[in-house]
Amino acid sequence: MKTHQHWLPVAVLAGLLASGCGGGGHNAPPFIIGGTAPPPVGTPPPATAAPLACDDTLKANFKPDANTSVVAVRSFKKGDPLLLSGSATSTTAMAANDVCMVKLNVGPGNAGPDGAPSTSPGIGIEIWLPSKTAWNSRVHALGGGGWQGGPAGSATAIASTAAADVAGKEGAVSSTTDTGHASLAGGSFAMNPDGTINQTLWTDFASRGIHEQAVKTKALATAYYGTAPKYSYWDGGSTGGRQGLNLAQNNPTDFDGIIANYPAINWSRFITGELYPQIVFQRDLGGVAPTKAQQDLVSNAAIAACDVVGGQHLGYVLDPASCAYDPTTDPTVLCPSDGGTNGTSACVTNAQATAINKVWYGMTGDGSVPAPATDNGWSEASSAVLLGSGIHRWYGQARGTSLYGAFFSVFGLNGLTSPNGAFPIASDQVALELQNPTIADPTFVNATGNGQSLWKQLSYAQLSNAYDRGVALQPQFGNINTDNPDLSAFKNRGGKMMTWHGLADELIMPQGSVNYYHSVVGKMGGLSNVQSFYRLYLVPGAGHGDPNGTSNPGAEIPFFTPTQFYDALTAWVEKGTPPDALTLQALSSTATKTRPICVYPKKIAYTSGNVDSATSYTCS
Known part of the structure; x- marks a missing residue:
């Protein structure tokens, strides 16, 4: 932020x-x-x-x-x-x-x-x-x-x-x-x-x-x-x-207006799921994560397969829910030894390509993954039923996202698929769920024993058990999941709330925000009632608060001006002006690029004209 x-x-x-x-x-x-x-x-x-x-x-x-x-x-x-x-x-x-x-x-x-x-x-x-x-x-x-x-x-x-x-x-x-x-x-x-x-x-x-x-x-x-x-x-x-x-x-009387962006709701669920990519690497790839170059090669191939608008490549995916790119069938990323045509050091084996498909799909209880053409990991997002009761436990990162978090790696932080190890909040959370500090990395300190990175030994079934423990322990965890869809008291006191979530979020999967919004709509009498006080926006290409969450560092992604979202909220609260579609602009482009973002569940639809102009799109 x-x-x-x-x-x-x-x-x-x-x-x-x-x-x-x-x-x-x-x-x-x-x-x-x-x-x-x-x-x-x-x-x-x-x-x-x-x-x-x-x-x-x-x-x-x-x-x-x-x-x-x-x-x-x-x-x-x-x-x-x-x-x-x-x-x-x-x-x-x-x-x-x-x-x-x-x-x-x-x-x-x-x-x-x-x-x-x-x-x-x-x-x-x-x-x-x-x-x-x-x-x-x-x-x-x-x-x-x-x-x-x-x-x-x-x-x-x-x-x-x-x-x-x-x-x-x-x-x-x-x-x-x-x-x-x-x-x-x-x-x-x-x-x-x-x-x-x-x-x-x-x-x-x-x-x-x-x-x-x-x-x-x-x-x-x-x-x-x-x-x-x-x-x-x-x-x-x-x-x-x-x-x-x-x-x-x-505490619905505490604030008149609330900005709740890329929210860490479903805390124990999604954070346990954040450890899943590293468990995939441990169990399927002998503990060796694909290199950053390999991850970028596959993620950029996903962008190229899914970013065409008006006959042109945008450089980022406008709607990842519709992208079903499958690297296991793409010879341009597979090594020659696995039937591919990519002879560079960044080529991936079929096992590595399958592992990346697992990361994109999200955590399962047994390490399985369906064919992307059948289910790309988004099918359950637009449902009021919370994910997690079956084999599919939580969502994965969207195709085209920087899996290891290029933005964060600049600051020495491990993203979810970092070759350097686990995202630390995830390994800490699993240690807390299993009440075993040695599961965490050595930065976790406790008198009964400090972290020993024993998360590396967890099986798929054991991580799935930690997921279930996290849900069962919500009363002891202060109900950290924050997933109650009943916002009636906040609405009734006249409160207004706005959320945006980047569709290339490197840490918190946007499907979780979509799923929560649907649960609120289901609880509170329909979309019109909810949109009278709470509006959600999904931002293509944006990451975890950063304008570009994709694997393409050259992507010029329209984003918010500094106080744009806050100004929209204050106008809603103080002047009664409901926010509608907002126009974003690319901040680093030599030629200004603009794009609307729509009030969910409307999506951006290209009509005609310049693909870099907001006037060429509608919300429908």
């Missing part, structure tokens, strides 16, 4: 390796449908007591409840380096305008031995407030990535310069949270020192942390400015997208 909702920042990318991804707080009552209705969206806020100052007096004067304490307060002037300790360098971010930073801790946390990843003093929240003359009366809170964690509650380090930018440039109050754990040791925080599941921190991570972030951000804004925010927005992708849906499901 760059510019808040569209790109994944480097800090979040690092968090995917080092740190990841309902309900009210421990001392807060759950939301009850009925009773006193919340005020309509945009109701003029009530007056409050005298505003607070951005200095140490705030520590004594801001006491929203017994569990909350102020950790640090710091005023930054325009141009100041955004640092709490140390010296500025050439890469240090600067304050865009005068802002006030406040850090909170919300207990009770989780007691335990010093240094244990599962030991926490509480939920850390970092809040950024624009100057009192610059505030636009909005809260614009940001979600996180991966396991999240980090220094939101630290008095010596800043967690989010993105939130500082929202306050300084946009004029909205912004915030972020560590979701209850500052540890950056991956999923280690979620396991107690005795190897059992840490239910307290799972709940803080899954739901309580973001609810406390919402409540305390609005409370501090009210106390600081002397008047309550008029509008409150949530803005997140990946884990932040899951968080947005969790807020709509479990």
